[in-house]
Amino acid sequence: MNALDMAIRARTPAPGGIVHADHGVQFTSWVFTQKIRSAGLLPSLGTVGDGLDNAMMESFWSSMQIELLNRKKWRTRIELANAIFEYIEVFYNRRRRHSALSYATPHEYDLAHTPQPISA
Template identity: 90%
Template structure:
């Protein structure tokens, strides 16, 4: 017996097809699997609270610049994250990256 397709799975499939037709890559999850989205949902929530809800921008360029600065300057380099032992992603990566050996070291 075939199970009926749930509405959420159908919309996920349609959304995935729209993404592909735009020349973009969808997330790595499967249809109806929301587990890979938890980290991004957390990020979007943080950005909404810490940036987007605090100001109105006059132009899209101004907003794009603010989002870029939030991600690259604040979120990755200064904001501490509980999932990274309360380090910034930048500092966590530096502490957990094996540095290659160079000649003479």
């Protein structure tokens, strides 16, 4: 829930955006789906065992496993949590190249496709 709250606050997604998740108990909980819907977003949950509906997230988890988690032993959960946050928010979203986005990072893509307020 904390990650979802942070993502919604940071990106202020337009209504109708899709939140990709799998059938894990945390993602199918009433609280999680209500939070998604109250933000005007849609949950993306395919059928159980259907790997193609969640391919983008599976690719992300694979990248994080290879690029971060397999490279070091973590001493504490807090150290690991901080490293994961840094990987996602600083490296993956802002600097890592994503071929599906014509080599724009998710952060760059959001900036380019988010209407900017008009100032007087």
